[in-house]
Amino acid sequence: MHGNAEPARSEDRHGGKDAQRDAAANSMPTPVRRADHRFGQYEIKFLLGEATAELVKDWARVHMSRDPVAACDERELYPVHSVYLDTPALGVFGRAGALRTRKYRLRRYGNEDTIWLERKAKVRGRVKKRRTAISESELACVYQSAPPEHWSGHWFRRRVALRQLQPVCSVTYERFARVGLTPEGPIRMTLDRAIGGCGLRDLDVNTWDVPRGSLEGLQRLSGLCILELKYPTSLPSLFKGIMSDFALEPLKVSKFRTCMQTWVVPGGQEEASSEDGDSRAVA
16 A cells, blocks of 8 residues: 555565565656665654645645655545554653653554554654564464564564553554655655544553554544654755745654643643654644
8 A cells, every 4th residue: 555654665574565666666767765774864843734734735746756655545645544552651651761762653554454563763863663564464463362483573572572562542644745866865755634543541442453544533633734854864955945935943743642642641741852852742
């Protein structure tokens, strides 16, 4: 289904789908993003109103290329579904110890059967991600069933067991994505809107299941549009241009933290951000 929101899917356990998409991307005349897996990439976030978000989309259609691995609808949007994990004491949300700069999540794009096991870390301003694809039928191997000996998700399962990670909130949104190649390196822009979700801690269901398909019926964070500009080294001139054209001011904003404060720990105390910390919530 989709192009990932992260660096290229080099950890796809079978490689077939990834190889097909890479081949299709390499055949395109427009430049295609190639991210640095070792050192990650920088990300700048902005909180936009709906009107500005539409103008930014128009700008991106002129100055950047369509993501070659994103299977979008006629509006050039695709849904992203994430289930975030945390400890019983909410150590990820509270930035406790080694969890201060890490997030763990399960992710699905649209209706596809693939589930992505992801760890996201931020070190000295750079975002580094590790991710592995499994089939939906293998999801129970993360938290319940014993997996095969050489199962590709063992690294994630070990962290779930070690830290007693459990699903705490589900976040779903529509994404518009563009890519480009600049003198500073490959770049990517994402615009997330129609953000919704729910808390999972008190639900009497299998909260490990990752939603799919339609965004209808979700509780929404009204008017929240998050723009992310992603680049490998120095801030590209192209991104400086969009920031200047629309008078954009960077803001540390997190979908995870906002949804946690909305549906899981409303009114909870938020910590100040640090250089290596993640974003604060924005209600």
